[in-house]
Amino acid sequence: MPQTAQTLDAAAVRSWCVRALDALGREREEIDAINVYPVADGDTGTNLYLTVESAAQAVEAVFAAEEPHATDAIRAMAHGALIGARGNSGTILSQLLRGMASVLADGRDGDHLARSLAAAARAAREAVAHPVEGTILTVAGAAADACVGGGSLVAVARGAYEGARSALAATPGQLAVLERAGVVDAGGRGLVAVLGALVEVVTGEAQVRPAGAPHRPAVSADACEAEDGPAFEVIYLLEAEDAAVERLRGRLDALGDSLVVVGGDGLWNVHVHVDDAGAAVEAGVEAGRPYRIRITHFSGASEVREQAQRAVVAVVPGEGLAGLCEEAGATTVLARPGEPPASGELVDAIRRAHAREVVLLPNDTDLRHTAGAAAEQARAEGIRVALIPTRAAVQGIAALAVHEPERRFDEDVVAMTAAAGATRYAELAVAEAQSFTSAGVCQAGDVLGLIEGDVAVIGQDLTTTARTVLDRMLSAGGELVTLIVADETPAALAAELERHVRETYLAVDTATYHAGAGAPALLIGVE
Secondary structure (H helix, E strand, O other), X not given: OOOOOOOOOHHHHHHHHHHHHHHHHHHHHHHHHOOOOOOOOOOHHHHHHHHHHHHHHHHHHHHHHOOOOHHHHHHHHHHHHHHHOOHHHHHHHHHHHHHHHHHHOOOOOHHHHHHHHHHHHHHHHHHEOOOOOOOHHHHHHHHHHOOOOOOOHHHHHHHHHHHHHHHHXXXXXXXXXXXXXXXXXXXXXXXXXXXXXXXHHHHOOOOOOOOOOOOOOOOOHHHOOOOOOOOEEEEEEEEOOHHHHHHHHHHHHHHEEEEXXXXXXOEEEEEEEEOOHHHHHHHHHHHOEEEEEEEEEOOOOOOOOOXXXXXXXXXXXXXXXXXXXXXXXXXXXXOEOOEOOOHHHHHHHHHHHOEEEEEEEOOOHHHHHHHHHHHHHHHHOOOEEEEOOOOOHHHHHHHHHXXXXXXXXXXXXXHHHHHHHOOEEEEEEEXXXXXEEOOEEEOOOOEEEEEOOEEEEXXXXXXXXXXXXXXXXXXXXXXXXXXXXEOOOOHHHHHHHHHXXXXXXXXXXXXXXXXXXXXXXXXXXXX
16 A cells, blocks of 8 residues: 655655656646637647746755755745746746645645645635636636645545546636637646646555546637737746736736736746737836746747758767767757756757757657657747657767758658667666666666666676677667767777677677766667
8 A cells, every 4th residue: 555645745845846747748748739728829738847847946956955844845846936937827836836835834734735725726816817717727726625624635635636627627618718629728737737746646646637638639720719819928037026016917907918927025927918028028127127038929920030940959968979969060958967957958959059940859768748848838939849759869869860951851850760769779877776677676786787768687797787788689680889988987898899799790880989977887779
């Protein structure tokens, strides 16, 4: 039986952020696909993901400094969501987390969780200039209502989750645009995913998919609101006094719609849809100090500028490999041990590539959700992005080797995808502690040979284990072996493996690259 939690401690808050981010990563595309309100711009799932990603990063930063108290972790989560909130639903979610944090700072048992959900629902509704039923606000209110009276932490979390699911399924009957499209509210769907992650944390049990949420519905233009809305979405952080913010609300409400102002204690996140983006920013300047200003044109039109036609952005695990990829013309993002790049870093790299068309190579299975969110964000800015789901650096190198900017974009992406898919990959790592693996029990210090992400060999030294892994991979055939070695790996290892391939597999070529410091001990690719 899984162990259930009695209170929401710092570790549980951290785990909640991780699980919520993973849940939104899995469901991001489906949530984007059902996004028809308030604007059918297909980015609600991406915005929610980016908001929770910022919250998770803030919590990780607290843990990196010291072992935090639960209150510190909760406040970091709320603050991270506030400064990283994206879109209408992401801004509302940040206020929900802030409302919860204000109560959970005083206690983290079931009764306090119930009261925090009620405070969150009230705070979110107050932050929206013109609340509409059938949205994330309705789902949040139902979650709070379902656990009035409190109880154990598990009972409250489950009650809130089930209440939210029921409310989500009912949203098409509350909002005509949802009913016409045949979908549930996208923001509410995201909130259900976040609450489901909380249930997983306190119970240790995985949750089922939300009821009433279609997989990838085909939403036609006729199903959306017929009337044209404002042309721009404006979001910025604002340092201002409470009185100035109240005046700002009035100014922005007169300028446009979908107004949400969240925050407090001198720091606010402002979100509004307007035709005059400049006026919305000027209003912020009059109220205080706006910064991190983001203006998005809903038509997806991008600023005309001198750009390259096509570029490749690749995530790489070492400076040496980064240099190699840059020589081949790629823009690189460095992945340091234990510090995977965030979607914001990938978006920045895509912008830095300064191209109309970008091929994104994440080169890591764990980055698939992050890369997907970054690609969606860049597409919203008018950049054509193709995400090739490379799972290791050797697959990225194979894709980059066949990249030809002169080809049509679709043809280039197909060729790169085929090259990456034809490359099997393996990695050598050293076990940090005793654990159970698919190849048996390993001890701390054992060398693990992972093939396609699964432990296939447990050995005592790098050379013998690497040779065994290589033989297993080549037993299925191959024409080229790619070896990527880190600075910390003995120089003789690559030479020994090259000799072994040369003597044992006469028709197989080898290529060796140096990843630099901080990379995995050895990466192997077989094409």
